[in-house]
Structures are given as C-alpha cells and as structure tokens.
Amino acid sequence: MKPITKDDILQILNSRGSEIMKFAAETEKYRENNLITYSKNVFIPLTEICRNDCGYCNFKKDPSDPKAIILKTKEEILADLKEAEKYGCKEALFTFGEDADEEEIVRLKLKEYGYSKMSDYVYDICKMTLNETSLLPHTNGGNFSFEDLKKLRDVNASMGLMLESSSKRLLELPAHNKSPGKNPDLRIETIENAGKLKIPYTTGILIGIGETKEEIADSLMTIKDIYDKYGHIQEVIIQNFTPIPGIEMEDWPEPSFLDMIRTVIAGTMLFKDSDVSIQVPPNLNRDTAQIFLLCGADDWGGVSPVSPDYVNITSPWPGIDELKKITEDEGFELIERLCVYEKYINNDWLSDEVLNQISKISLHQ
Secondary structure (H helix, E strand, O other): OOOOOHHHHHHHHOOOOHHHHHHHHHHHHHOOOOEEEEEEEEEEEEEOOOOOOOOOOOOOOOOOOOOOOOOOOHHHHHHHHHHHHHOOOOEEEEEEOOOHHHOHHHHHHHHHHOOOOHHHHHHHHHHHHHHHOOOEEEEEOOOOOHHHHHHHHOOOOEEEOOOEOOOHHHHHOOOOOOOHHHOHHHHHHHHHHHHHOOOOEEEEEEEOOOOOHHHHHHHHHHHHHHHHHHOOEEEEEEEEOOOOOOOOOOOOOOOOHHHHHHHHHHHHHHOOOOOOEEEOOHHHOOOOHHHHHOOOOOEEEEEOOOOOOHHHOOOOOOOHHHHHHHHHOOOOEEEEOOOOOHHHOOOOOOOHHHHHHHHOOOOOO
C-alpha cells in the first residue's frame, strides 16, 4: 500500500465540505474491529512546580502560592493509590512539573525526604506503587535524560511526553516563549531515547496554540518517523487547546471543531498500517467526542473515577457509564485496557517486576 505523504496529510488538513466526509468515511476501511479502549486511572500530581511557563498552562503554580503542591509525601501518594484501588483503577498516572528540582523549595523538600533529585524520588514512588498496590505506574514528567529514563523504565509499565509541536517557531509565541523544555529538539530527543530503551510510550500533538496546518503535518510526520525507527509509540493523542480563565492565553481562540475532525482523520490515515491508537481526550470534547470515533479515533485515553484532570481542571471526566453510552450509541464497544498495550507485555519491553504486577491484574469492563 502506498505510504501517506506530507502532501496527503495537508490535503486532509485543508479539506472542506463533502471532501471532509469522504476522508472520514475512508478511515473506516482501516478499523480492524469495533472496540474503543480506555484506561481507568488515578491522576496524581507529585508537584505543581515547573521550570516551564506555558501560555496555556493551568497546572503550574508559583512556589509562593500557599495552595501549591510543592512535593507530595509518600504517605499522601499511597493514600491516593489505595483510594484508587477501591474504584478499580489500574493505572497510576504520575505527573509533575518539568525539572521541578531546579527550584530551591522543591530541592529542600527532596532533601527532607532523603533525596537529591526528582528522578530518584519518582523511581521510589513507582517502586512503592508496584510493591504496595495493584496499580501500574505511568510517568509523565517532561523531558528526562537517557540515564533517568533507563532507571525509570524498570518501574513503569509505560511512560509519556507530548511532543505538542515540532515547530521551533512556537517558541516565539505565548504558548512556549517562556518554556525552554518545549524546545522540540529536546522533546524529540526524549521520545527517541525512550524508543532506544524500548519503553512503551504515549505522545501526541496539541493544536490551536498558533501552529499552521503545515506545522501540524510536520509534527505528525515527526512522530511517525520516530515510530518507524523504534516501534515504541502505542498511542498518539490529538489534543485541542482549551482556554481556561486566568491563563495567559485565556482570550486565545480554540481550534475549530472541523480542525479537530481534520486532524484526527489525518492522524488515523498516517498511522493506518502501524497498529498505533489515535486518542482524543473526551473531557475536552464533551459535546463532540462521538464524532471523532467516526473519524478513526479508537481510544479515549486515561479516565479517572477518583481524581480530576489537573492539567485541564475545568474539564471534568465523563463517568464510565456516560463514556460507554456515547460509545455504544455509535455501534462500538467500550473496553478497558491497561496503560501498556498488549503487544508490549513481554520481556522485550517490560521489566520482570512490571510483568509480575500485570500478571495479577484482571480487567473488568
């Protein structure tokens, strides 16, 4: 089958009227089954301190903010994990600001807990999760060095980092001009290092932050090129910018519904032969989520019955029953998955410790 090119992607991204419907219908040819997946998780922010200051971010807090999470204790984290177990969660999503330990207030907390750097603390949190709960760790904390990724691999079922965009031009716009960690060269290096280390990985793009359609195409093609090299990308998220009161970009226009449709179609077509899921966050598209299933999306991502989406705090998760209803309404079947996809559950990709944890887990819809 002829591989899809950048020009093909651009044709989809620039399509209009009935041409959009034609492309959407074409995605149906590549759907292998009628299953739509999701991961039942608990979202635990370890710290809300971050070296980046993205114009669209609601997550980062100032160290002087009395309500800011400077660094959760192991006891607090374990309590959150145990509560999540009661709700049948299988994934522990650990998120935190990038290079938070560059801030003195975080370094002092780490020292108080007996650590010198954040990655060592995260390692022990993930190990505690494996040893003391039934959940699987999934770490998403920005760019990591090769050495830190190598260490964290042993105690994570999967990891993730949004590419967001491969365009350096966005470093000049409000989205990324105060965020050195959003340099696409750094993020591509992290994603590629995860591939070299055989870490099952989640990445994706963020649209509506000032990028052009050509830059969307380049970003998708960049992810595809990395996948073709290493085979470790299990899902690609197509995420839409959503304005939140109080952020720098609160008056920035969000991407149109049609732009989301076109981008989901483009992602589906690009990865049609790659066994890579296309994910659309249902909480950011509450009224329109169903349409994306008709455009090729086959995964809702992590959905939590116990914790909010701290990154998109004004967008609550749909309940599992609601998610099931909107999925079945289109003739699809909603099934729960683990944070690591089945094809990666073997010794090539996962440590013995993680595999042992997976062997004890039973999935229930």
